[in-house]
Amino acid sequence: MRETAAIPRYALYGEPDRDAERDFLHVETIAARSSLHAWEIQPHRHRDLAQLFLMVRGSGELRCDERRIELRAPTLIVLPPAVVHGFSFAPDTEGYVLTVSERFIDGVLTGRMAAEIRPVLERVAVFEPSADEMRLHALAAHFEAIASEFVWSMPGRITAIAAHLGLVLAAVVRLKAARASADERLQAGEDELFLRFRQLVEAGFRDHERAIGDYAARLCVSESRLQEVCRRIAGRSPLAVIHARLLAEAQRDLLYTSMSAAEIGYALGFRDPAYFSRFFSRRTGASPAAWRRQHAAPG
Numbered sequence: 001m002r003e004t005a006a007i008p009r010y011a012l013y014g015e016p017d018r019d020a021e022r023d024f025l026h027v028e029t030i031a032a033r034s035s036l037h038a039w040e041i042q043p044h045r046h047r048d049l050a051q052l053f054l055m056v057r058g059s060g061e062l063r064c065d066e067r068r069i070e071l072r073a074p075t076l077i078v079l080p081p082a083v084v085h086g087f088s089f090a091p092d093t094e095g096y097v098l099t100v101s102e103r104f105i106d107g108v109l110t111g112r113m114a115a116e117i118r119p120v121l122e123r124v125a126v127f128e129p130s131a132d133e134m135r136l137h138a139l140a141a142h143f144e145a146i147a148s149e150f151v152w153s154m155p156g157r158i159t160a161i162a163a164h165l166g167l168v169l170a171a172v173v174r175l176k177a178a179r180a181s182a183d184e185r186l187q188a189g190e191d192e193l194f195l196r197f198r199q200l201v202e203a204g205f206r207d208h209e210r211a212i213g214d215y216a217a218r219l220c221v222s223e224s225r226l227q228e229v230c231r232r233i234a235g236r237s238p239l240a241v242i243h244a245r246l247l248a249e250a251q252r253d254l255l256y257t258s259m260s261a262a263e264i265g266y267a268l269g270f271r272d273p274a275y276f277s278r279f280f281s282r283r284t285g286a287s288p289a290a291w292r293r294q295h296a297a298p299g
Helices: 030-037 100-110 111-120 131-137 139-150 157-204 212-219 221-233 238-258 261-267 273-284 289-296
Strands: 026-030 040-044 048-059 060-065 069-070 075-079 085-089 093-101 125-127
Touching: 026 030, 030 040, 030 085, 030 093, 040 131, 048 100, 048 139, 069 075, 085 212, 093 100, 093 139, 093 157, 100 111, 100 157, 100 273, 111 157, 125 157, 131 139, 131 157, 131 212, 139 157, 157 212, 157 238, 212 221, 212 238, 221 238, 238 261, 238 273, 238 289, 261 273, 261 289
Parallel strands: none
Antiparallel strands: 026 093, 040 085, 048 075, 048 093, 060 069, 060 085, 075 125
16 A cells, blocks of 8 residues: 555645644544444555544454554554555444544653653554453443543543543553564564574585475474564574575585586585585576686685
């Protein structure tokens, strides 16, 4: 989804764009506006308004920054100002949309709160809270309370809304922190898996009969999982990691031994010297003999 001049900019979806009032805040159910548009919200943006969506029932899809994110309740979504976004909701999806000016948020966030919470609100975030997290953070209750205060003309209305909004924002920070910890644990596990794979490669890179599936089996993971981890950590496939190790050994032998290219190929498990030469040339742009001449020590 590319942000172009053709993408409409609204105050609230379908309403003319205008400068947000200092204390602008609006809350409505997802159905209130989506049902009027066949549950399809076309790509648009809000100039200086942030949005928080809480889906408590139903499903849908968020289209944002050229990404498509599947949504399934319960889901909490954070959308900073000016981000182009659109939705497709399943009919009868239930939840709330909270639209609030940056200046209202600034009034809620003071001192240490601002330093802690503001960075989390500067990027699109999609959380799928567990049932325990929904109860712990009382997300549905806070959105319901904001909706009730929004239509209730009683003293302290804005103060009450700000208090509930502050607790929602605190929940966003805690949900993000919990997932960051999980991501760190996942990363540590992936680092260990990649290290074990590299150790297996070091022991067996000359064995051309060993398939990627064999490495995965030795590591007790699926082949697709090994592919995923290698691409995430090394930026290349498991086969490319093995080939890189073969190439490094070939270059080392060419530089520091007097073996012929054919002998090096045989030592590295290549049965055909011509195939070894093609393997080497594709990756370096030069034949083994030419590469050796180019990199030979002077004298």
